[in-house]
Amino acid sequence: MSRKEENRTITKDGQLLLEKAHRDGVVTAWDRHEAQQPHCGYCEMGLSCRICVMGPCRIDPFKEGPQVGVCGADADIIVARNLGRMIAAGAASHSDHGRDLVEVLENVALGKGEGYGIKDEAKLKKVAAEYGISAEGKDVRMIAGELAHAMQEDYGTRKKALTLISRAPEKRRDIWKKLGIVPRGIDRETSEMMHRTHMGVDNDWVSILLHAMRNALSDGWGGSLIASEVSDILFGTPQPKPTSANVGVLKEDQVNIIVHGHNPVVSEMVLLAAGSDALLDLAVEKGAKGINVAGVCCTGNELLMRHGVPMAGNHLTTELVLATGAVEMMIVDYQCIMPSLGTVASCYHTKMISTSDKAKFPGMEHREFYPDNAREMAQTLVKEAVENYGRRGEIYLPVAPVDAVGGFSVEAILGALGGTPGPLLDAIKAGKIRGAAGVVGCNNPKIKQDYGHVTLIRRLIENDILVVDTGCAAVATAKAGLKTAEAARFAGPGLQEICGALKIPPVLHMGSCVDNVRILVLASALADALGTDISDLPIAGAAPEWYSEKAAAIGTYFVASGVYTVLGPMPPITGSMNVVKLLTQGLNDVVGATFAVEPDPEKAAVLIRRHIEVKREKLGLSSVKV
Numbered sequence: 001m002s003r004k005e006e007n008r009t010i011t012k013d014g015q016l017l018l019e020k021a022h023r024d025g026v027v028t029a030w031d032r033h034e035a036q037q038p039h040c041g042y043c044e045m046g047l048s049c050r051i052c053v054m055g056p057c058r059i060d061p062f063k064e065g066p067q068v069g070v071c072g073a074d075a076d077i078i079v080a081r082n083l084g085r086m087i088a089a090g091a092a093s094h095s096d097h098g099r100d101l102v103e104v105l106e107n108v109a110l111g112k113g114e115g116y117g118i119k120d121e122a123k124l125k126k127v128a129a130e131y132g133i134s135a136e137g138k139d140v141r142m143i144a145g146e147l148a149h150a151m152q153e154d155y156g157t158r159k160k161a162l163t164l165i166s167r168a169p170e171k172r173r174d175i176w177k178k179l180g181i182v183p184r185g186i187d188r189e190t191s192e193m194m195h196r197t198h199m200g201v202d203n204d205w206v207s208i209l210l211h212a213m214r215n216a217l218s219d220g221w222g223g224s225l226i227a228s229e230v231s232d233i234l235f236g237t238p239q240p241k242p243t244s245a246n247v248g249v250l251k252e253d254q255v256n257i258i259v260h261g262h263n264p265v266v267s268e269m270v271l272l273a274a275g276s277d278a279l280l281d282l283a284v285e286k287g288a289k290g291i292n293v294a295g296v297c298c299t300g301n302e303l304l305m306r307h308g309v310p311m312a313g314n315h316l317t318t319e320l321v322l323a324t325g326a327v328e329m330m331i332v333d334y335q336c337i338m339p340s341l342g343t344v345a346s347c348y349h350t351k352m353i354s355t356s357d358k359a360k361f362p363g364m365e366h367r368e369f370y371p372d373n374a375r376e377m378a379q380t381l382v383k384e385a386v387e388n389y390g391r392r393g394e395i396y397l398p399v400a401p402v403d404a405v406g407g408f409s410v411e412a413i414l415g416a417l418g419g420t421p422g423p424l425l426d427a428i429k430a431g432k433i434r435g436a437a438g439v440v441g442c443n444n445p446k447i448k449q450d451y452g453h454v455t456l457i458r459r460l461i462e463n464d465i466l467v468v469d470t471g472c473a474a475v476a477t478a479k480a481g482l483k484t485a486e487a488a489r490f491a492g493p494g495l496q497e498i499c500g501a502l503k504i505p506p507v508l509h510m511g512s513c514v515d516n517v518r519i520l521v522l523a524s525a526l527a528d529a530l531g532t533d534i535s536d537l538p539i540a541g542a543a544p545e546w547y548s549e550k551a552a553a554i555g556t557y558f559v560a561s562g563v564y565t566v567l568g569p570m571p572p573i574t575g576s577m578n579v580v581k582l583l584t585q586g587l588n589d590v591v592g593a594t595f596a597v598e599p600d601p602e603k604a605a606v607l608i609r610r611h612i613e614v615k616r617e618k619l620g621l622s623s624v625k626v
């Protein structure tokens, strides 16, 4: 193992597959990241602007060159506009994903979309009631139709507030009202952000950033929450299930299909097809012992949460998993799918399939999924994957999978607690659990893969802080063995006791990235039980290895919802000290929470522990000095 691989990832499978990839002549994200060095300093600081064609412009951070763009925008305006657009793109991504699910729900209501159905009728009725839709005298399809219609209205029509913000504590909603940042329409806030940041519209950097919070809230409490809830309605609300993680989940003697992307509307159908007797018989006929569906990234997390489907890896594993030579087919939908994947796959026998008209890739065959053809298309693809088994060359599966448990939806967590947040609050009050942290987000070649997630989370649980995680962070801790009930031995004595009593891991997998809002729904339940606001709770958020615009939106709706959030990589804002100060200090007086940036996870853990102890003290609970 060369030092180079060890510096790139803490994972054994990653290190060994990186070596293999290099032997095979495969170029990875780490190589391309190296080739990009040094990154453009103006862009890193958020000081370049290419919003209009009088530019592009840049501001000289050393004050020797221009201090304003051609239009007269200064560093504060340029940095705020860039950040605002970043958040808008993230909000649009999650929310458009939610829209696709609502369209499937609508199709189910119309009796179309063969293969899809209503799996969680109780949740359908509960969410419908939140939208003011009565279930009385209506069949399931009728309720589904009315709910789909009402949710579509949250996207577009003229409203004063999104429906599901009613789940946030009243005190929080009052803060939003006072600030004028109550999210109105999901599409509206994103559209307005693009408008405000057009040349010559909003040139008050504070006002741009306030709208950025509103835009992010329209994602968290709008598009993302709709995505999570409709996924539960269509595919079932997650309950704890055993699973496993790392590339060792691929099977030497089975047809391996990897699903990659985010929206379960494709991966659920692939999973369904892979279980069909006819295709299993065909696999046996072709010399395989079965058909193994595994995930990478968030659509993998969706399947893991609901079915215990194993996870081959997170974001930076997506190229490496192909280097095993053991993947017959990778089926992708959208988001976080590197355009390099087709090139990587061309070194092996892997067939690459794109499925969404919104997301096409070089080196992939495009086979579009619609609600109406999805079941049939999935069967066709799985059949092709089976037929590809015979073309497999040498394979390399150097590690054994690690056991994990996933499936901790809010309902499952409250269920484990006996139906109410009471026992969790009692444990927090007694100091057995000091508080809780939501650790979320990506991999980023700027940070050794999984080092940020695993180190931070280990330090938190050692100090009796319960961790919930999602997205690629959740896959990192699954690979690191922190997601089994036995992993409680890594926790401090108090958390260990609680995990033992409830038979839960110290790190709870809450799902994919759209599921981050599940964390806020849980936090709201805790705040409501205490009669307080989210910002008063001894909780924090962290995104130790974030890379994406979606993560920027998530971080922002966490902070706007009152959760102190520590980022690993620095966002491109250091070109404006005004923006930095507002986000890391000033927001405290505005929304009761701030961002912090700390790439070293050891130090980030100290920041979070300190924050939790301060909040404990303010609640009159025992506190220790960190």
Ligand code: BF8
Pocket: 262, 297, 298, 314, 315, 335, 336, 440, 441, 442, 443, 470, 471, 472, 473, 512, 513, 514, 547, 548, 550, 551
């Ligand atoms: O939505 S954590 S790298 S896969 S953006 Fe992407 Fe980041 Fe992973 Fe899921 Ni989320």
Ligand code: SF4
Pocket: 049, 050, 051, 052, 053, 054, 055, 056, 057, 068, 069, 070, 071, 072, 073, 078, 199
């Ligand atoms: Fe330059 Fe202003 Fe145009 Fe940006 S909007 S590119 S700063 S002229």
